[in-house]
Amino acid sequence: MATKDKPLEGLKVIDFTRVYSGPYCTMMLGDLGAEIIKVERKGLGDDTHFFQPIKGDESGYFAYFNRNKKSLSLDLKDPDAVQIIKDLAKWADVVVENFSPGVVDRLGIGYEDLKAVNPKIIYGSISGFGQTGPYKSKSAYDVICQAMGGYMATTGEKGGKPYKLGPSAVDGAAGIHMSFAILAAVLYREKTGVGQYIDIGMMDTAVSTLENFLVWYTLLGEAPSRNGNCNLGSAPFNTFDSKDGYVAIATGNNRLWSKLCKLMDREELLERPGWETNSSRKEHEYEVDAEVEKWTSQLPTADIVRMCDEVGVPAGSVMEIDEIAADPHVAARDMLVEIDHPLLGPVKYPGNPCKFSETSEFCFERAPLLGEHNDYVLKDILGMSDERIEELKAKDIF
Amino acid sequence: MATKDKPLEGLKVIDFTRVYSGPYCTMMLGDLGAEIIKVERKGLGDDTHFFQPIKGDESGYFAYFNRNKKSLSLDLKDPDAVQIIKDLAKWADVVVENFSPGVVDRLGIGYEDLKAVNPKIIYGSISGFGQTGPYKSKSAYDVICQAMGGYMATTGEKGGKPYKLGPSAVDGAAGIHMSFAILAAVLYREKTGVGQYIDIGMMDTAVSTLENFLVWYTLLGEAPSRNGNCNLGSAPFNTFDSKDGYVAIATGNNRLWSKLCKLMDREELLERPGWETNSSRKEHEYEVDAEVEKWTSQLPTADIVRMCDEVGVPAGSVMEIDEIAADPHVAARDMLVEIDHPLLGPVKYPGNPCKFSETSEFCFERAPLLGEHNDYVLKDILGMSDERIEELKAKDIF
Numbered sequence: 128m129a130t131k132d133k134p135l136e137g138l139k140v141i142d143f144t145r146v147y148s149g150p151y152c153t154m155m156l157g158d159l160g161a162e163i164i165k166v167e168r169k170g171l172g173d174d175t176h177f178f179q180p181i182k183g184d185e186s187g188y189f190a191y192f193n194r195n196k197k198s199l200s201l202d203l204k205d206p207d208a209v210q211i212i213k214d215l216a217k218w219a220d221v222v223v224e225n226f227s228p229g230v231v232d233r234l235g236i237g238y239e240d241l242k243a244v245n246p247k248i249i250y251g252s253i254s255g256f257g258q259t260g261p262y263k264s265k266s267a268y269d270v271i272c273q274a275m276g277g278y279m280a281t282t283g284e285k286g287g288k289p290y291k292l293g294p295s296a297v298d299g300a301a302g303i304h305m306s307f308a309i310l311a312a313v314l315y316r317e318k319t320g321v322g323q324y325i326d327i328g329m330m331d332t333a334v335s336t337l338e339n340f341l342v343w344y345t346l347l348g349e350a351p352s353r354n355g356n357c358n359l360g361s362a363p364f365n366t367f368d369s370k371d372g373y374v375a376i377a378t379g380n381n382r383l384w385s386k387l388c389k390l391m392d393r394e395e396l397l398e399r400p401g402w403e404t405n406s407s408r409k410e411h412e413y414e415v416d417a418e419v420e421k422w423t424s425q426l427p428t429a430d431i432v433r434m435c436d437e438v439g440v441p442a443g444s445v446m447e448i449d450e451i452a453a454d455p456h457v458a459a460r461d462m463l464v465e466i467d468h469p470l471l472g473p474v475k476y477p478g479n480p481c482k483f484s485e486t487s488e489f490c491f492e493r494a495p496l497l498g499e500h501n502d503y504v505l506k507d508i509l510g511m512s513d514e515r516i517e518e519l520k521a522k523d524i525f
Numbered sequence: 526m527a528t529k530d531k532p533l534e535g536l537k538v539i540d541f542t543r544v545y546s547g548p549y550c551t552m553m554l555g556d557l558g559a560e561i562i563k564v565e566r567k568g569l570g571d572d573t574h575f576f577q578p579i580k581g582d583e584s585g586y587f588a589y590f591n592r593n594k595k596s597l598s599l600d601l602k603d604p605d606a607v608q609i610i611k612d613l614a615k616w617a618d619v620v621v622e623n624f625s626p627g628v629v630d631r632l633g634i635g636y637e638d639l640k641a642v643n644p645k646i647i648y649g650s651i652s653g654f655g656q657t658g659p660y661k662s663k664s665a666y667d668v669i670c671q672a673m674g675g676y677m678a679t680t681g682e683k684g685g686k687p688y689k690l691g692p693s694a695v696d697g698a699a700g701i702h703m704s705f706a707i708l709a710a711v712l713y714r715e716k717t718g719v720g721q722y723i724d725i726g727m728m729d730t731a732v733s734t735l736e737n738f739l740v741w742y743t744l745l746g747e748a749p750s751r752n753g754n755c756n757l758g759s760a761p762f763n764t765f766d767s768k769d770g771y772v773a774i775a776t777g778n779n780r781l782w783s784k785l786c787k788l789m790d791r792e793e794l795l796e797r798p799g800w801e802t803n804s805s806r807k808e809h810e811y812e813v814d815a816e817v818e819k820w821t822s823q824l825p826t827a828d829i830v831r832m833c834d835e836v837g838v839p840a841g842s843v844m845e846i847d848e849i850a851a852d853p854h855v856a857a858r859d860m861l862v863e864i865d866h867p868l869l870g871p872v873k874y875p876g877n878p879c880k881f882s883e884t885s886e887f888c889f890e891r892a893p894l895l896g897e898h899n900d901y902v903l904k905d906i907l908g909m910s911d912e913r914i915e916e917l918k919a920k921d922i923f
Contacts, residue, residue, distance in 0.1 A: 134713035147736060159709050174778075179758040179804070180741040187744035188737045238882075255839075257880065260857035265834055270754065270762065271841040274773040279754075279764070280845045281691025282680065289764070289771060289843045291754045292690045293679025294736035301878075303701050308879035310708035311557050315532035315884055317715060324882035331878035334860045338545060338692035339586045340846050343578040345861070345873040346585035350847035356668065356677075356689045360577040364668065366677070366687070373687060375672040380572075406577070436663055441653075443669040445687045447678045448738050449748035459658035462732045463743070475743040480699075480729035481706035482655065484636075484722035486713055 133160025134486045138313065140221045141166060141212070142196065143236070145173045147269070147295050148253045148329065149225035150192035151302030156221075156309070157195035158479040158491070164215065164504060165193060165495070169202040169525055172497040185470040193494035194466060194476065200498030205524045209235045214509050216241040216248060221309055225253040228263050238324045247322040249312045253301050257328025267329060269295035276333025281340055283353040290353075300332040361405045362412040363387070366445065367423040374428045376419065377441045380405060386438050391422040468493045501525050531558025532884045536711065538619045539564060539610070540594065541634070543571045545667070545693050546651045546727065547623035548590035549700030554619075554707070555593035556877040556889070562613065562902060563591060563893070567600040567923055570895040583868040591892035592864060592874065598896030603922045607633045612907050614639040614646060619707055623651040626661050636722045645720040647710045649703050655726025665727060667693035674731025679738055681751040688751075698730040759803045760810040761785070764843065765821040772826045774817065775839045778803060784836050789820040866891045899923050 138161035142153045150173070157163040167173055178188035201208040213236075216222065222241060224231050231237040231252070238250040252258060255267020265271075270291055273279050278296060279289035308325045316322055334341065339359060344350045351359055356375070358364035363384070364377045378384045381404065388396045396418060402408050408415050423431055428444045435442030446454065452475070457463055464478040476491075505511040505519075519525070536559035540551045548571070555561040565571055576586035599606040611634075614620065620639060622629050629635040629650070636648040650656060653665020663669075668689055671677050676694060677687035706723045714720055732739065737757060742748045749757060754773070756762035761782070762775045776782045779802065786794045794816060800806050806813050821829055826842045833840035844852065850873070855861055858880075861873040874889075903909040903917075917923070 132713070132717070134709040137716070138712075151734075155705060177803075178737070180737060180744045182744050187740040191737070191740045256854060257858055260854045262854040266837050266839040267841075268762070268775040268777055268839050270756070270764070270773050270775050271839050274764065274771075274843045275841040275849075277844065277846060277849050278690060278692075279771075279773075279843045280849075282688055290680055290688050291764070291773075292676060292694065293749075293751055294676075294734060294738055296690065296694060296734065299734040299736065300698070300701070303698070303705060304878055307553065307701060307705040307708060308881070310705060310712060311532040311879070312881065312884075313712060314536075314708060314715075315530070317712075318535070319530070321883055323884065326880040326882075327878055328858060330854070331858050331860050331876075331880075334849065334855060335875050335878040336549075336692060336694065336697040337846075337875065338697065339576070339578060339589070340692055341850060341861070341875055342585040342589045342872070344846045344850050346578045346580050346869070350845055350850075351691075352845060353691055358668070364666070366668075366672065366689075373672075375668050375677075375689075377666040377668050379666055405575075439664050441664040441666050441669050443663075443665075443673040445672045445677045446675065447748055447750060448675060448735075448742045451673075451675050451678075451732065452739060452742050452748075456654060456658045456660040456728070457732060460655055460726060460729055462729050463739070471744070474740070477733050477735065477739055478729075480702055480725055480733040481709070482724040482729075483706070483710065484724075485719055486710075486721065 132486050134483060136160040138162070138221065139219045140164065140223065141215055141219045143222070143224035143226065143231070145225060146175055147192065148298040148301040149223055151299055152253065152305040153196065153223055154192050154194065155303060155306040163196040164500070165196045165198050166212070167198055167200050167497055169200045172200065176497070182471055187471065187474060190468055190471055190474065190494040191476045195492050196495060197500035197503060198495035198497055199501055199504045200525050202524045203234050203236065205522070207519055207522060208524045211509070212236050213241065213244045215504065216245045218508055219245070219248065220313065221249045221251070223251045223305065223309070228254050228258050242322065247316060247320060249309060249316065249322050249325070251305050251309050251325040251327070253305050253327050253329070255329050257331060258326045269298045269329070272297040272329040272333050276330045277337045277340060278333055281337070281351070281353050285352070285354045287353070297329045297333045300336055301327055301329040304332050357412060360409060362408040362415045363419045365416055367416070367420045369423045369426060369428040369431055371427045373445045374423055374431045375443050375445065376435065383440055384408065387440050390434055390438055390440065393418065464491055466491050466493050498525055530884055532881060534558040536560070536619065537617045538562065538621065539613055539617045541620070541622035541624065541629070543623060544573055545590065546696040546700040547621055549697055550651065550703040551594065551621055552590050552592065553701060553704040561594040562898070563594045563596050564610070565596055565598050565895055567598045570598065574895070580869055585869065585872060588866055588869055588872065588892040589874045593890050594893060595898035595901060596893035596895055597899055597902045598923050600922045601632050601634065603920070605917055605920060606922050609907070610634050611639065611642045613902065614643045616906055617643070617646065618711065619647045619649070621649045621703065621707070626652050626656050640720065645714060645718060647707060647714065647720050647723070649707050649723040649725070651699050651703050651725050651727070653727050655729060656724045667696045667727070670695040670727040670731050674728045675735045675738060676731055679749070679751050683750070683752045685751070695727045695731045698734055699725055699727040702730050755810060758807060760806040760813045761817045763814055765814070765818045767821045767824060767826040767829055769825045771843045772821055772829045773841045773843065774833065781838055782806065785838050788832055788836055788838065791816065862889055864889050864891050896923055
C-alpha cells in the first residue's frame, strides 16, 4: 500500500543556505517532500552557480544540491526584501541558514526578527564553529574543520602527512545533523507549540563523529593518531596490495580470521602463538598483515573479493569514481538518478540513501533557475497584488 | 524560557543495534530524550563491550555510544524472549537494528513480525549494502564501504595509496541518516497513522556524501580521484608545511586570495597573469601553492593561524587528538562532557553537536550495565507478574 506521499509533505522551509552543508540539509528535507524556498542573492545567486563541475555556463554542483527546491532571488539589503522575508516567515515552519555568525542579525532576518512575526518558527544555523565559544568568529571552510576536528590527525600513514577526506565530509555531517535536529524540533513543537533556535558548528560535528579516537585518549591517556588503513582494535583489518591494485579485508573477530586463514590455505596461522585473539593479532599487526599480503599480492583484486564473498569474509576493492558510477548495485539501489534540466540536459546525480517502504516515491524535480519562483512566492504564497509586484520589480530588488 | 524537556521526550525505541552505526543512531535519539531499550545478547551483550579502549574490564567504546540507554539482556533464540519483544513492540514507536539482512526475520523479530502486533511500528534497518540489490548479502565493515563508496578513492596523494578516514566515517553517516529518516517517518505517522520500514545501506550513504565527485564524472566524463589535500575547484586551498608542522589555508574566492597576498606581503601575485580567478589559480595550483608554502614554511603554525584569523582568511592547524581534548572551544561548546560510571569512574565523552535553544538541557545518563533494566522492562513497561518473571529467570533466558 505504498502511497504517493512523501514523509515531509507539508513542511515549509525558508532556505538561506549556500554551498554544501546547508544545501545538503535542505536537499534531505526537500527529497522527503518538504517545500523549500531557496532565497538567493539577486543577480548572482548561490556561490555554487560558479562551482565546478560546470558545463556551458551551468553548474552541476548547484543542480545536484538544489533539486526539489524553488528559487526566490532577492536583494536582502533592501527593506522591501526584508519585509518579504518577514511575510514569508509567517507562512514557514522552518528557516535554515549558514552565513557567518552575526550576518542574519545584521540583515534583519535573524531568529529574533523572524520569531517576532512567527513565535513558533524553528530556526537552524550552521557555521564553522557555532554561534558561541572562542572560535565563533573564525572563518571556515570544510578543510579547516577537517584539520581542527580530528579528521586529518587520524588519516594517513603513521608519522606521515595528514590527509583530509576528499569530499567535504564535515560539511556533509553538519548538514545531515541539522536535518535531524530540525525534525526533532518540529516534533517537539507538535507536542508543545514551542519553536526554537538550533545552532550547529561544523567542528562540533567532526568531534561527534571521531568514533573511539577521543574516548581512547580521555580513558587511557594515550592519543591515537593516523596509522594507515588499519583499525584501532583488530587485525588483519586493513587495505592490502593485490596483483593489480588494492583490496580491503576486515576480520573483526576470530570466526572471520579463521575463515580467512582457510581461504589462504594457511590454517597453521591459527595456531601461531600470540595470534589467538583480535587484540593479540593487533599487537602483532605488522607480521599478521604481511602474511595476508603474501596471499593478496599474488591475485587480482576481483578474484580476492569474489573468494572472500563466497565464504563471508568482508572484502572490497577500492572503487574509483567511474567504477561507482557504473556499478550495478549503485544502480539497483537508485543511488544514481537521472534528472533532466533545461540547460544541462539529463544528468545522473546521487539519489537519496533513506529508503522508505511507504513513502519513497522520490520524484526528483530539477534544481530551479535563479529567481524562477519569484512570482509563485509573491502571488501564490504571499497573495501579493500584481500592482505591488510591479512596483517592487521597478525597484529592482529581485 | 528554556524548559527541562528534551525534544524527543516520549518517543519509545527498541534498539537491537550493535557496534557503531546503529548505536550512533540511537545515541542521537536518546541524547534528545527518546527512551531507548537496548536489547543485548544474554551473557555477552553488544560486541563493543570488548572493543578498545578498555579499562579494567570495561569498554569506553560501549560506554560512549550507549549513554542514555537502558539494557535488556535476552537470549533471542528462545521463544519466550521473542514473545517479550513482541509485547514490547506494542509499547514501542520505533525499532532499529543493524544485523546482516535476513537475521531479524529468522529470529522472528523482523518488520512483518512486529508490524503484526503493532501496525504503526516504524522499523529501521542499517546494513552494509541495504536490503536489496546484488551486494545485499555481502559482509561489510566500515572500511569495506569506505573502499567501495568512494571515500578511499578520493583520499591520499594523486596516483598514490588510497586512505580511509581514520574513524569509521560511513558508519557514522549511516547512523545519523537513519536518525533523520526515523523522525521523518514519525512525523508522517503523526499525520497519517501509517508506520513503515526504513532501509539504509552504508555504501549508499557514502555515495550520498561524495559532494561533487560523482557529478563531476556524470556531467563531464572525467573521474576525479585523490589529489592530496587540495580542493577540486579552488587554489590556494590546501595544507601547507609550516616551520613546525602543517597548516590548512583555504581561499575560496578572490577576496580571500587578495587578503592572503597582503598578509604574505606578496601583493604582486595579484597581478600575475593567469592567476586572476579561482579557476585559473586552480590550473596553476602547483605554482600557486609553492608561493604560499614559501611563506608558511618560515613560520610556526600558531603564528600563521593567528595572522590569518586577524584578517579573516580561513586557516587552521592539524589538531591531534590530545589537542582537541584540551581545546578551549571544544570545552566551551560542551563537546566533551564528563559522565560518571560505577566501573570506569568519571570519563569525558564527546557531547551532542545539536544545540537547541529551548531543549538542550542534555542530561547525559551513563551507559547501562548488561541487563541492568531487565526488571524495569518486565515489570514497569510490560506489567509482568513477579511469578512469571521468576519462571522466566529459571529458564535462563536473561
